[in-house]
Amino acid sequence: MNYPKLPSKAILAPMEGINDSAFRILCGQFGCGMVFSEMVSAHALARHNQAAIKLLDLNSHAADERPFGVQLFGQDPEQIVKAALFVEEKYSPDVIDFNLGCPASQIVKQGAGCALLLRKSRIKEIVEACVAKLNTPFSVKMRSGVDSKHIVALEVARICEAAGACAITVHPRTMKQAYSGKADWQVIKQIKEAVGIPVIGNGDIFAPEDAERMMRQTGCDYVMIGRAAMKSPIIFQQVNDYLRKHKYKHTGDEARLKMIKAYLFLAKKHNVSFFRTKIHCQSFTAGMHGSAQLRNRISLCKDEAELRRVLGL
Numbered sequence: 001m002n003y004p005k006l007p008s009k010a011i012l013a014p015m016e017g018i019n020d021s022a023f024r025i026l027c028g029q030f031g032c033g034m035v036f037s038e039m040v041s042a043h044a045l046a047r048h049n050q051a052a053i054k055l056l057d058l059n060s061h062a063a064d065e066r067p068f069g070v071q072l073f074g075q076d077p078e079q080i081v082k083a084a085l086f087v088e089e090k091y092s093p094d095v096i097d098f099n100l101g102c103p104a105s106q107i108v109k110q111g112a113g114c115a116l117l118l119r120k121s122r123i124k125e126i127v128e129a130c131v132a133k134l135n136t137p138f139s140v141k142m143r144s145g146v147d148s149k150h151i152v153a154l155e156v157a158r159i160c161e162a163a164g165a166c167a168i169t170v171h172p173r174t175m176k177q178a179y180s181g182k183a184d185w186q187v188i189k190q191i192k193e194a195v196g197i198p199v200i201g202n203g204d205i206f207a208p209e210d211a212e213r214m215m216r217q218t219g220c221d222y223v224m225i226g227r228a229a230m231k232s233p234i235i236f237q238q239v240n241d242y243l244r245k246h247k248y249k250h251t252g253d254e255a256r257l258k259m260i261k262a263y264l265f266l267a268k269k270h271n272v273s274f275f276r277t278k279i280h281c282q283s284f285t286a287g288m289h290g291s292a293q294l295r296n297r298i299s300l301c302k303d304e305a306e307l308r309r310v311l312g313l
Contacts, residue, residue, distance in 0.1 A: 001137040003167040003198045004067055004094045006222065008033030010211060010239040011200060013226030014071040014097070014141075020276055022266035025064045027229060029262070032236040033222065034067040039099055042074030042083035056091060069095035071141065073102060075111040075122065077129045088136045095166075096134065098126065100142035100156065103175040114143055114175035117152050124163050131164030141169035141202070141224075144187045147176040157191045157199075169200040169224055179227075188218040200224050208235070208242035215243075231286040234259060253288045260284050261313050264304065274304065281307065 012019070012027045014036035024035040037056050044052035056070060070093045074080045084096050100123065102113030109115075116123055123140075130138045140160045145151040157168050172187035173179070183203030192199040201220035205211050211223045228235050234251050241248040249255075260281055267277045282295045294310070301307040 001131075001135065001166055003137055003139065004034070006033035006067060007031075008236065008240050009215065009222050009243055010236050011222055011224045012036055012229055012236075013202060013224045014039050014069070014099075015226055015230065017276075017279070018230055020267075020272045021065070021270045022263060022272045022277075023233070023280060024068075025266050025270075026259070026263050027233040027236055028065060030233045030235075030237040031240045032229075032233070034069055034094065035065055036069045036071055036097065039071045039073050039102060040083075042072040042080040043076065045072070045083035045086055046079040048086070056087075067094040069093055069097050069139075071097040071099055073099040073107060073112045075116060075119075075126075077122070077126045080126055081129050081133050084130050084134055084136075084138070088134055093136060095137050095139055096130070097139045097141055097169070098130070100140055101169075101171050103143065103178045108175065114146055117142065117146055117156060117175070118150070120152070120156060120159055123156060124159050127160050127163035127165050137166040138164070139167040139169065140165050141171070141200075143175055144170070144172045144184060145174050147174050150174075151187070153187050154190050154194055157195055161195045161197050165197065167198040167200060167221075168195065169202055170220075171202040171224075173203060185214055185218050188214070188220050192219045192221075198222065202226070208238045208248050211239045212242055230283045232256065232259065232284065251287070256284060256288055257311060257313065260311060264308070264313070268304065277304070278307065281311070 008031050010033050012032050012035045016038050019038045027035055040052050040055050070087050100116050107113040144153040170188045170191055172184040188201045198221040200222040201214045201218055202224040205225050206228045214223055238248040282298050285291045285294050297310045
């Protein structure tokens with residue numbers, strides 16, 4: 001199955017604790033090419049664990065979130081296939097993605113995420129098994145390696161392509177780096193030159209200029225944005241504008257407040273917890289006048305009415 005043709009070159013990264021339904025829809029409204037669920041445990045989904053299913057929180061509003069991808073993590077091929085088939089039947093996503101890049105110790109200790117980069121035969125087995133059973137395009141997201149002495153992304157990318165993966169997302173940092181240091185975009189370029197399937201570049205895209213520069217320097221087909229989208233989903237609109245006409249509108253306080261108001265409406269409509277809502281609102285105020293004090297006041301809010309008063313909404 002081929003990777004879907006997307007309406008934008010910018011994709012929302014799957015982020016744990018961030019990608020609730022309201023946030024995904026908001027990113028889509030600002031022109032995101034595809035949104036992703038939070039990373040979900042394949043083992044939990046295979047057992048139909050309700051907490052794992054709730055993470056996907058896709059139901060009647062699924063049409064608002066298209067194109068939509070689900071990202072799984074795990075290390076047992078049978079469980080991953082079972083979870084992927086469950087996701088395919090229940091949610092009909094446009095893409096099912098498999099995580100080879102999470103550096104979190106609790107994931108790595110399970111033998112999942114970045115830990116799999118040292119088990120190339122297991123990666124091959126997982127991708128082949130999922131591709132054989134699914135009718136949904138199956139992609140992978142990886143890091144460059146576990147540390148600077150084990151940069152394996154190029155070899156793993158070739159394995160994944162040969163096994164039938166429809167696309168590869170590359171975050172060119174190692175597991176050891178986590179989110180420190182700089183992403184080595186040369187790794188993305190090497191992979192793009194080595195494979196024939198779409199390559200999505202990820203890492204250190206903080207502004208529209210970064211997205212354009214990554215695509216120009218690496219030749220990647222799409223860019224995936226995470227941390228910058230947490231602060232402002234408007235970045236998707238800005239990237240689209242910059243790639244089309246080499247200019248974009250900067251985000252002032254008024255635009256940020258309008259964005260927060262839109263998120264509050266969606267969060268209420270889709271039953272996002274107030275705790276999660278506050279986290280997003282704190283992130284969205286980054287760069288606003290008096291943002292540090294504002295974030296502190298938001299943290300003390302007890303309900304949406306109080307939050308709206310603090311924000312002047």
